[in-house]
Amino acid sequence: MSKNDTPPEDDDLNNINTTAAGLASGAAITGVAQGFRVVLGFVQGIVLARLLLPADFGLVAMVAPAVAFAAMVKELGLNQATVQRDQISQQIVSNLFWLSVSMSILLAIIMAACAPLLADFYGEPEVQALAVAYAATIVVWGLQSQPAALLARKLAFKTIAIIEVVSLLAGFTVAVATAYLTRSYWALFCGTIITAAVSTLASWMASKFKPMKIGSAEGMKEMIGFGSSIAGFDLLNFASRNADNILIARFHDAVELGLYDRAYKLLLFPLQKITYPLSRVMVPFLSRNVNQPERYKRAYFVAVTIILVAAQPGVLVGILFADEIFLVLLGKEWVAAAPVFMWLGIAGLVQVMTSTMGWLFVSQGRGKHYLMVGAVTAVISITSFVVGLPQGAVGVAAAYAIGDLVFKTPYVWFMASRNGTVRFEDFVRLLMPHLLALAVAAAALYFTGQSFQQIGFLQIGLLLALSYGIYLAVLTLFKEKVSMARELLEMIWNSIQSKRQARAAQKGMQE
Template sequence: MSSRAGVVLSGMRWGAFGMAASVLAQIGLMACLSRLLTPADFGLMAMALIGLRFLDYFAQMGLGPALVQRPELSGQDIRLGLGLSLLVSGVCVGLTWLLAPLAARFFLRPDLAGILDVLALNFLLQGLSTVALALLRRGLQFRALALIDLAAYVIGYGAVGLALAWAGAGVWALVGATLAQSGLSLVLACSVARHDWRPSLRGDVRGLLGYGAPHSLVSFVEFLSFNVDTTLIGRLLGDAPLGTYSRARLLTNLPTEKVAGILGRVLFPLFSSAQAQREQVGQGFLLGVLGIGLAGAALSLGMAAAAGPLVAVMLGPQWQDAVPLVGALALCVPFLYMCHVAGVVCDALALLRPKLLLQGTALVLLMGAVWLALPRGMTAVVWAVLAVEALRWLAFLVLLVPVLQLRWREVARVHLAVAGMGGLVWGGVRTALAWQDGTPGAGLAIAVLAGALSGLLALGLARPLLRPIAAYGLLRSRVPALARWW
């Protein structure tokens, strides 16, 4: 694994560039679309995406990760992956058309069926790009992946979505943007990967699906866990409350989700190539948890402290109901994405059965907790989600610490650093805003500055806490520029 450290660091740099550009684009697009479309439009699209994602995790049968994780990959494996991907994607399109009326009836929105009929085409677009994107990930071509993602979002989703929203297309602006993003991603990925385009159903089907199918099942359970709250809110409270809730969740998750995406994209092929070296994978896991934990705590707790001006600036005055939700949802973010890093490790080491058991148990707990909390309002739902996410993270640690030959003392030090980061940023932002009595824009600018200064202070205080950890020493040795100031 150490021999590929330079490639990985390069991938992190390109991932950071893509993340920064994507976050800026997504923030700007969110601010514009939130003013051109209504909460009901976003709620209706959220309902459609819930319906689609019930099939989405089976549409690829885990074939992309299976191609990345496979120790040796032949040309026939690539053709087989393409053939299976197209076959399953076509089946999912037909199932979507068949089940769309049932989804519309479940959510009590007859117009949802037509939206699902059109969005079903997204399965084919994603199916065609599965192999190309997997080959780029396997080859650690992070620069190409970052540029493809950025171009597909900015040009495909952003430009098309804004044009349609400006023209008064309503929810169809979001539909068109989604299809345009997938279509452009397909064109760009295939132009770079240039793999054999002759699909086949012959080859090591059992080998690919033996890993891919369980991976897909686990991903589906994770999807259910991530969407239990939105599904029940949409079913019981309607599209407008769901639109408010989904916007609040997107706002709090957005920055950390991008960081987690970079880590997952880099760590999965890296850990897969070092499956037998459990101790090294363990140190990489700690670094991943430290990175996503510090970033998630700083970003989400800063947002929680500045929820009022943040919502006013980013979403507009008609979204004030989202303010208490942003403050509460932000607390879930560090747990959610530290679990994401743990899930990447389980995927790379093929620990799919214990991961499925863990995620399935968390899903049952989450369904019960959200159902009990709904009568008390959406804020109560968020607190229920937070409790389950914390339990899920504890369960991942119990599973992985012995497998990766980690010491609980090191794990505890990482968690103290993360908690210190979140607490200092939250306190710094709250203190700064307490002295501010101006416009929301000025308040948000002050909050960002206070959060940044508090975060730097937290990093300085965390240094002696992290120094005894081997993973921290590895990070400093691999990144000399970082070692000079942290």
């Protein structure tokens, strides 16, 4: 059997719809689900901030880097390898599953054993029990890795969206209920473990995955090699994304870390919730269309435009009215986090686009370039954190934003455009209309805000509506953006019509 031959029992793994209509349908479904997730996550952040203290979030944030590190290591990039590969067999998927589960169990044991050391490092005894508890989540997520990757590979967007929404809703309910009854940081853990358990169980049921015994399979070495490059980037990305928490916790205190963590979670975390799930739509689609340059580039441009439209106007309001938003939504004890929120927002305006460039590296099989980008950007981020650390959480956020805009963003754009269809000038041309829209919206928001004697819930809602309205109005001045919107709507409509015709045909056959 040749390398690209696929046995009959593996046909369901490799028969994948990669049409534009399929992309539109997936993007639409994922967009709706992520809108719900972002709103629910934001509401959860507000409700839990009202029920718990900054120190509670600070304690959990101390454990978070260790959990994130273990999550990165246990994946080994194998889930992305499953999604990216053109042809794959049941035996390979099974081998990757057992490898991932074994790593998860080993890392959970190591983390539990190191819990006393972690508590001593931070000088917080409560961290020990939290670290042991969170070790269990590593195993749960490890069990989900390959079943979830199979769903993404099959472009089962509707199923993935339902799983995400249901698991998040379950975790939200448990977290809020536990916080109300106990007023303890354990509410945050309960929400996390329930979300993981529900998501894992549902992924197994939906994927119908039945692992085989470990056996030899052609292509394993190649997949592990590609996965290792992805894992290397993920580990470096972990270092850059968690060094800030570790440094603040080590050289300041739980309250300072709690303020930083809430600002981060209320801003950059929702932005990640937009880009990460959409990557499960885009990476498989782009991987299957890498040899069709125009289709590849157009799909990427449309997806990035959607992300920028969804995120930038809201982030802009957060930057300009950070003090008022924290006072109204979280209370006066959280206003100290507003400057952190503002600086992170400045970085987030462009970061939502830069973060999508990982799709290009992965879909084009450029694992080594991806690893190189991870190494350089990690150095830039960690250096920024160290520079800003003497000024506390605000200093760390400010240094991070400046480093991100001045150094990291141009470098990532340059590396992403070195090979492949999308060039550096394409990135500039794609972003410029959005920057103009931001400038016009910012001016309108500033003068409108000055007319309010007091800013409450109603005024925040009006400012958000104004920001999105002006932003979209400016984009309509650009023919390419209008063309993208029309194209997206046509693809969604064609997808809906195709599904209707398929259901009608099926109904006719049954009759």
